[in-house]
């Protein structure tokens with residue numbers, strides 16, 4: 001007897017949306033064809049139940065001492081953020097715009113943490129007006145600007161200092177710490193800055209923050225990096241003679257999007273962190289983890305229809321109505337090596353076909369391509385395709401203005417019902433804000 005082959009990435013992603021043996025892709029229990037028929041394509045669909053289930057798993061793995069923040073940059077849809085808030089998450093925001101989204105989603109200012117290396121006066125103003133919990137400072141220059149703002153306005157912001165760790169985190173695909181970086185404050189510069197914040201007494205010093213990188217697949221390295229922050233905080237506290245009561249370990253848990261990607265061992269990362277916190281033995285401390293991709297990616301599906309099928313020099317091409325202007329990550333934006341996201345037909349999604357297709361969108365650039373030589377069943381104009389694992393860094397990470405196509409609609413499915421949570425754009429939106437002199 002032949003051994004059963006291990007499940008592919010596509011199988012694993014499909015299992016979220018199709019009960020074994022079912023013939024149709026469904027998101028949150030509603031058939032993809034029905035959703036596409038009702039709301040049109042291209043279309044993003046998010047399943048609330050998967051968001052809740054994923055957050056519950058993360059909270060269980062990290063234990064009761066760690067609070068989870070949802071990093072809105074992964075998907076700044078307020079309805080989706082609200083689902084995560086109601087399921088127990090706080091918010092990590094990185095712009096004044098994201099503060100507006102977080103407020104619309106019902107987050108209290110105190111439950112928001114603000115990161116980003118280029119916060120400006122407008123950001124400070126909205127953050128303080130919102131009563132934001134913690135601003136994570138990324139440089140001494142930023143602190144100088146914030147302190148001047150706070151003095152002028154009579155505000156007293158809560159701040160933490162983001163650390164640029166001396167070593168980069170192993171196993172992370174995009175490193176945002178270690179070496180010379182625009183993010184965070186180099187380790188040797190931390191103590192002088194912390195002393196200055198204490199001495200000037202304009203801001204309330206809460207603690208430290210670190211965010212070492214995204215798409216991290218090495219759970220042990222992630223936990224070690226978090227442990228390094230605890231050690232660093234304890235050493236700095238002694239030198240400073242003041243508490244660093246809030247430690248934010250960042251996020252970046254990896255989500256397998258491509259064939260061959262490993263799984264991120266959430267339970268291992270959580271156990272490592274819980275163990276370090278237990279040894280820290282500091283009941284007065286608050287610990288945070290801020291996650292984007294891990295919370296939202298599995299819940300989202302991008303639906304796109306075939307506009308034309310054609311053959312060029314013997315190769316089959318599918319031209320789709322969706323493209324890199326709406327799902328840049330699936331078209332390889334930000335990746336060094338282009339690989340295909342799991343992509344399936346909505347009808348009989350398990351079926352692997354005999355045709356090899358190159359699948360691309362309507363943009364006038366060869367970069368607008370989701371897959372080259374993808375094995376699919378015979379497809380025709382009007383057929384519906386689904387790109388799975390699309391709930392994070394989709395629309396928000398795309399060059400939406402290129403070729404002036406309207407934005408896709410976004411739909412949230414919850415309890416068997418579907419709501420439009422972002423309206424489809426219109427071609428005339430291309431002129432929004434433009435003026436002729």
Ligand SMILES: Cc1ncc(COP(=O)(O)O)c(C=O)c1O
Nearest residue numbers: 071115211214251252291292293
């Ligand atoms: C400061 C900060 N926090 C959180 C995140 C979310 O990361 P991820 O979606 O990989 O969890 C990012 C992503 O770039 C970030 O820069």
